[in-house]
Amino acid sequence: MWHMRRSILDHRWAGYVAAVLSVGLLTLVLKLNGAHVNAATVSVALLLNVLFVATRWGSWPALLAAIVAMLCFNFFFLPPFATFTIAATDNWVALLAFLVTAVTAGQLSARAKRRAEEAELGKREIERLYAELRDAFERASHAEALRQSEKLKSALLDAVTHDLRTPLTSIKASITTLLDELRGRTGEPPVALDAESRVEMMEVIDEESDRLSRFINGLIELARIEAGELQLRRRWGAVDEIISAALLRAEPITRNHRVELQVEKELPGVRVDERAVSEVVYTLLDNAAKFSPKGSTIRLIARRAGDELIQMAVEDDGPGIVKDLRERVFDKFFRATRDGDITTRQPTGTGMGLAIAKGIVEAHDGKIWIESREADRGTRVVFTLPIGDEDVEPERRSQQNIYV
């Protein structure tokens, strides 16, 4: 509807038609009130009309409006009426003044309109360019993000394949060594595997299979955490039980270290997934044992931090982790010993332990971080856990039990 009206009004001839019609209409109205209007009122009203035409349709219709208005003014309102002749000389001056004013005002307002239109056009062009630029920029940054994520993916794939292939290589080499002996290849130097070597080969196969299995379990757990599908089985438990479970499991790896316990007395119970939190403590103990010298001390600390938090920490006397890497060690597959600048002969882990620990802690709404110890010696990994609400609504409780 609006578009149709607009299109008629914008027609090439619309301005001229409107100029004649509007002046005619105005003249008619003024004439009907003839008794009450004087020449000055008429001229001002007609001038306004010219201005209106000028701003709406531009200078040429405005010129036509000015001439028609001048004629009407002369014909209807200047004596003698109904003729184009003018009796009084001052009326000639008034008519001329009217014509000049009408034409000038019409041209000026038409120009102002044109300017405004040009400005509007310019503004729109700028907006269009801006939008185009923004789109182009967005596309570019999207492409860059995609490229980055592809790069990351391939780096992760490299890390994963390396960790899968390494144990596989040892297994394959062991198995083929054993097979060769059994088959007794001809034309080769005789294979002489003593019982000890045979056992060693089988031990390697056993250990490396475990390593593969651990790695795959880690991958699965990481994938679950990343998909937000970590299934926490929260129930009320005791901190010292969680710690005992972790210590028991870590016993074989911490055998060559002194483990010192600093657990605050009368710690409140916590509503957590005990198995998962125990896994976090185990991971920290495992790391501490791996990256600190044999015979050194590992401290396991648990205390209350405020009304709502339990804080646990594992400290070691190893070389520590430089500040720049303290956040990155929580990234999956990042290994400070291999990927960072720390050069050491110590064994490296799967690069997943801390990433999983972080996932578990954060799923409990806790935090995990690494602190400096005095004089930058040793590592201190700290994590917090909310104690949990005493009165969890039965609904929520049952919802969580679905996963159990």
Add this chain to the structure above:
Amino acid sequence: MSDQPRILVVDDEPQLTRVLRTGLKSRGYDVRAAADGLAGFEAFNDWHPDLVITDLAMPNVDGLELCRRLRAISQVPIIVLSAKGEEKTKVEALDLGADDFVTKPFGIDELLARVRASLRRANAPPMNEATQSALDSGDFHVDLESREITVRGKPIHLTPKEFDLLVYFVKHSGKVLTHRTLLAAVWGGNYVEQNEYLRVFVGNLRKKIEPDAASPRYILTEPWIGYRFDPGER
């Protein structure tokens, strides 16, 4: 001291060095292991092994750097252990002077075969062009003076470049030769990127020397790496 061949294994993976040590020892080799390139280089200087097996990705001094350092002081055969996907590094190692490679995961037989071949090459009497007028290797007899070649007793006619290429192959029988190495040796250093030259000449050579050029048995392709020449039965 025993006269068993000595093999130095350099790998940062303790389980693998354990296996290799046992596997190689059972075959009558004397084995030592080092956990990285630096320790490997020290062990080499200390012990003078007959062969070095090294991993490529290692902390501190990696396998490439070890190849570079060893080649600067010795012609000891080097076998690199690499993974699929490490082709670029593998080629780099071979260009730096490594003799052969084994791709992980590998069976012990494959490694042992490579070890035997490398040791055999290293122990073969050196071929001295100045004093030697003929080369005999497997099915091939090369007369360097008259530039005549017979394969399985049959004379074949080669262009000068084909002859040079085949002589280079015969002299380096069994060894993995990268495209770069072959191009530099036969065409000169300006041609090391011209893989298509090599492909054309190898194709022509195969037509002339192979019983079946479609499934070659002398000039074997090592995909993405180069070629390996097998002179056939002795």
